[in-house]
Amino acid sequence: MPQFIPSGTSHFTMGLLLTTVHFLIGLPWPAVLIGFARVLQGWLRKPHARRLFDRITGTVIGVFGIRLALTD
DSSP states (O other), rough: OGSSOOTSSSSSHHHHHHHHHHHHHHHHHHHHHHHHHHHHHHTTTTTTHHHHHHHHHHHHHHHHHHHHOOOO
């Protein structure tokens, strides 16, 4: 990340600041996912939900494979 450190500043201080900002931006997303998983825990354990997610995952992987096969 040297390209984001302005010239004339301390590399350690600016690196620490950039790391802190990255951590603070990246922390809420996993927390939201964990919160939703806890709320939907009962539904996510049902066989119907597992089949649904398996179908969605399989479709996405299949589309990526087809797209890869058809591109140069």
